[in-house]
Amino acid sequence: MSATCTVVIGAGPAGLTAAYELVKAGQGVVVLEESDTVGGLSQTVERDGWRFDIGGHRFFTKVPEVEALWHDILPPEDFLMRPRMSRIYYNGAFFDYPLKAMNALRGLGVAEAARCVLSYAITRIHPPKDQTTFEGWVAARFGWRLYRIFFKTYTEKVWGMEATEIQADWAAQRIKNLNLMTAARRAVLPRRNRKDVASLIEEFQYPKYGPGLMWEHCRSRVEELGGEVRMRTAVSAVRHQEGRAIGVTATTEGGMRVYEADHVVSSMPLSTLAKVMDPPAPTHVQEAADGLRYRDFLTVALVVPQRFSFPDNWIYIHSPSVKVGRIQNFGSWSPYLVKNDRTCLGLEYFVNEGDELWNDSDDELIALAKRELGALGLVQPDAVEAGYVVRMPKAYPVYDADYKGHVEAIRAWLAEVAPNVHPVGRNGMHKYNNQDHSMLTAMLTVQNILGNGRHDIWRVNVEDDYHEEQTGKAAAGGSAREGAGREAPLHPRRQTAA
Numbered sequence: 001m002s003a004t005c006t007v008v009i010g011a012g013p014a015g016l017t018a019a020y021e022l023v024k025a026g027q028g029v030v031v032l033e034e035s036d037t038v039g040g041l042s043q044t045v046e047r048d049g050w051r052f053d054i055g056g057h058r059f060f061t062k063v064p065e066v067e068a069l070w071h072d073i074l075p076p077e078d079f080l081m082r083p084r085m086s087r088i089y090y091n092g093a094f095f096d097y098p099l100k101a102m103n104a105l106r107g108l109g110v111a112e113a114a115r116c117v118l119s120y121a122i123t124r125i126h127p128p129k130d131q132t133t134f135e136g137w138v139a140a141r142f143g144w145r146l147y148r149i150f151f152k153t154y155t156e157k158v159w160g161m162e163a164t165e166i167q168a169d170w171a172a173q174r175i176k177n178l179n180l181m182t183a184a185r186r187a188v189l190p191r192r193n194r195k196d197v198a199s200l201i202e203e204f205q206y207p208k209y210g211p212g213l214m215w216e217h218c219r220s221r222v223e224e225l226g227g228e229v230r231m232r233t234a235v236s237a238v239r240h241q242e243g244r245a246i247g248v249t250a251t252t253e254g255g256m257r258v259y260e261a262d263h264v265v266s267s268m269p270l271s272t273l274a275k276v277m278d279p280p281a282p283t284h285v286q287e288a289a290d291g292l293r294y295r296d297f298l299t300v301a302l303v304v305p306q307r308f309s310f311p312d313n314w315i316y317i318h319s320p321s322v323k324v325g326r327i328q329n330f331g332s333w334s335p336y337l338v339k340n341d342r343t344c345l346g347l348e349y350f351v352n353e354g355d356e357l358w359n360d361s362d363d364e365l366i367a368l369a370k371r372e373l374g375a376l377g378l379v380q381p382d383a384v385e386a387g388y389v390v391r392m393p394k395a396y397p398v399y400d401a402d403y404k405g406h407v408e409a410i411r412a413w414l415a416e417v418a419p420n421v422h423p424v425g426r427n428g429m430h431k432y433n434n435q436d437h438s439m440l441t442a443m444l445t446v447q448n449i450l451g452n453g454r455h456d457i458w459r460v461n462v463e464d465d466y467h468e469e470q471t472g473k474a475a476a477g478g479s480a481r482e483g484a485g486r487e488a489p490l491h492p493r494r495q496t497a498a
Contacts, residue, residue: 005030006449007248007259009235010267012040013435014425016218017069018265018442019227025450029227030259031219032250034234037212038219040267041395041426042435044212044337047388050344051210051337052301054392056314056328058084059205061436065443073218074207080334082206085311088150089376090318097316099142099150108149119145137168153318157325158350159295159398170399170432208336211435237278238264240418249278263449264418265442267425269294269394274410281413288409291402292430296353297395299346300369301330303386308379309343322372323357325350342385347372353393362389397430406430411458422449424457433460 006022008015011033022029037043045052059079061067071079088095096103105113120143128136134155139147152163159166207213219229230252237249239258248259266273274281274289281289314328324347331343338344347369351357357365366387373379397403407430414421422445423429425438433441437460444455 005259005261006263006265007032007261008265008267009238009248009273010034010040010425010428011038011215011219011229011231012267012425012438013042013215014428014438014442015040015265015267016215016222016229017439018267018424018446019222019229020069020073020218020225021443021446022449023222023225023227025446027450029222031222031227031229032233032235032248032259033229033231036231038229038231039212039215041392042211042215044210045390047301048386049339050301050303050330050386050388051212052299052330052344052346052388052390053210053328053333053337054299054390055297055348055395056333057206057211057435058313059207059211059435063436063440066436066439069439069443070205070214073221074214078207078209078213079205080208081203082313082333083203083311084313085332086314086316087312088154088316088318090149092377094315095150099146104146104150116143116145116149119143132168133164134166134168134171135163137171138163150318153320154316154325157317157323158396160350160352161398161400165400167399167401167403169404206334208334210334210337235268235276237276238266238273238418238421239278240421243417243419245418245421262420264421265445265449266421266423267428267438267442269397269427270407270410270423270430273421273423273428274413277414277418281410285409285413288406291406293398293400293403294394294427295396295398296351296358297392298349298351298358298365299328299390299392300349300365301344301346301388301390302366302369302373302379302384303342303344304379304383305385306331306341306343308345308383310378317376319376322375323349324369324372324376327373327378345373345379350396358391362387365389394427397427397432399432403430422457429458 005028008019008029008031011031015031016038019029019031041055042057043054045054059070086097088097093107095107105116108116123139123143127140130136131140135147135152138151142151155163155166222229233250233252235248235250238245239247239249245261245264247261248264250257250259271289271292274285280286309331310329311332312329313332314326316326317324326348328346328348329343330346331338349357366389369387370381370384373384374381414423424441424445426433429441441457441460444453444457444460447453448455
């Protein structure tokens, strides 16, 4: 290891991006990863020759540097161009997602459609008083009736709490300033392969063997350039003194080791980072760390004959009668993920680590998934040929009423005692980032470390000129509408030196 070294905690998209950018710049890097797999939530799990994308990862971005990095890591022949399709399954019918006004109203029937339009009109006149919550934010833009049909049930499945407890931040990120009127306007005035809003793109790039292929290649590139990637290495302490982090203590099967560090780039959960600082954080920071919450996730992958396939990448299940929240069709992501005239359907369940579903045996979960496919009328249970279960802890940082204060308390303390500790990525920043967001936070952090900028990475995916819906004035160089676009980041404002 070089005398000047950055320790990177975590080998997901953010961690490996930071490591790759640093080694390309000639910096010493060691990556510490607790598990035996790179990629984090973007890994590709393989069982008996079947490959599963955990959560689904569309490779689409408006950041040229991120796009260039993808193609720097993977050769062109490893990318596929895939059609994008997602639908909502509600009351036995399919609806386009994102919502297309005419499709949604037609599928609901004339009477229900009229009620929804009337509800929207009334809501425009008398909007919800509290739009700081998911419920108020969405109802104000779609009306109460459409909100209850198309948003409430699924969102409460994802987060395991009432929609009134979820902050509007997540709604702004997820729905991207769409409302019923803009959805109707786009239905009347369609454009081919729309890319002004990421949720409306019609095609995207995808590594043919799944997103994990990207991060397996990235790991190899880091090592080829002289960096180290140490697997099954759990960080137990980040040591700091006199206003700087000086090293990271980690444990492996071979024992404990201390890695000296000039900088620490951390993609481990922000709450965990606060807990492993040594000397320990003060009480109020520890309490903030304890207050940050996460939602966990498991996929039950079922092998079925090709005749049960569907064109969607995934289907959102809005029926409250089943526990499944979303169903992926891995064959629609890439034919290289499936085999033998079969496809594999991934039923996604949003859970809390340690609850009943999380603790159920694999056989019990496979039986549940088969029953629910049958109840939805999608696949006959006896047609399922095999099943696999994948559990993923801390998949989603929770945006509850208190999370902002908790994050700010941890950020402020870290900036005071160890400004050379750099949180990046989804869990590292407790932000609901997509893969390209996470990569961008890492890339800008490396520029800061190298002295090539003073970027405020906490503005990535938040401020008005970092929003995927660039229209009118914004496209001409003015400011965009306020929002928190999630799926297609642009550069945040660069902070100039004082």
